[in-house]
Amino acid sequence: MTTPTWQETDQYIVDTVVGEDATLTDALGANAAGGLPAIDVSAAQGKFLHLLAKSVGAKRVLEIGTLGGYSTIWLARAVGEQGRVVTLEYSPKHAAVARTNLDRAGVGGWVDIVVGAALESLPGLETEGEPFDVVFIDADKENNSNYVQWALRLTRPGSVIIVDNVVRGGAVADPETTNPQARASRDLLELLRDEPRLDATVLQTVGAKGWDGLAFALVTG
Numbered sequence: 001m002t003t004p005t006w007q008e009t010d011q012y013i014v015d016t017v018v019g020e021d022a023t024l025t026d027a028l029g030a031n032a033a034g035g036l037p038a039i040d041v042s043a044a045q046g047k048f049l050h051l052l053a054k055s056v057g058a059k060r061v062l063e064i065g066t067l068g069g070y071s072t073i074w075l076a077r078a079v080g081e082q083g084r085v086v087t088l089e090y091s092p093k094h095a096a097v098a099r100t101n102l103d104r105a106g107v108g109g110w111v112d113i114v115v116g117a118a119l120e121s122l123p124g125l126e127t128e129g130e131p132f133d134v135v136f137i138d139a140d141k142e143n144n145s146n147y148v149q150w151a152l153r154l155t156r157p158g159s160v161i162i163v164d165n166v167v168r169g170g171a172v173a174d175p176e177t178t179n180p181q182a183r184a185s186r187d188l189l190e191l192l193r194d195e196p197r198l199d200a201t202v203l204q205t206v207g208a209k210g211w212d213g214l215a216f217a218l219v220t221g
């Protein structure tokens, strides 16, 4: 037998431990029908976010980059109806698809979608006072360092910050890269190294979404 591909292996993992979920499959179908790009996290990654949020007992989650709400559903299920997810989305069209998906998934009651450029929405969250337990950053990659700086203002020691797509097919390790998103990843990793209130690592990932990776940072102070 030839070695299975990343995609085939991801499918095997989903079939074996993640499981079929009609609600989530329907959300992806609604995204496609609405013309949204298929740039959501994979099923295995969504389950990982869900379990991570559950394992830290998260009640308040901030997501930057909603798209059609696929990752939002995973996170909202983790916090439960006593919790809250605030998700920031630039595109009104994406936000409208997400609202329908979230309501259909039965989690819309505890998810707020804030439409607009995230850097303009984030200051409004500071006035709420209560810190977020988990922040998932998955929007315009060029602003990742700005988003992590904001996450530091909106979290507490013990909170967790995850930034998706920081490896970019290995381009992050190329000091000569001119790719703006890879350059932003390099800046982000230097911030994670230098910021004394964060302790961080990066996990490379392969699978349905190709070769990439996510940064995982613990807020320590």
Ligand code: SAM
Residues within 6 Å of the ligand: 039, 040, 041, 064, 065, 066, 067, 068, 069, 070, 071, 072, 088, 089, 090, 091, 094, 116, 117, 118, 119, 138, 139, 140
């Ligand atoms: N987290 C989603 C998921 O896994 O289902 C995928 C998010 S998709 C990779 C990135 C989203 O960020 C897009 O919907 C895009 O419109 C949004 N976005 C891009 N720039 C943004 C900005 N400046 N502020 C808020 N959202 C932004």
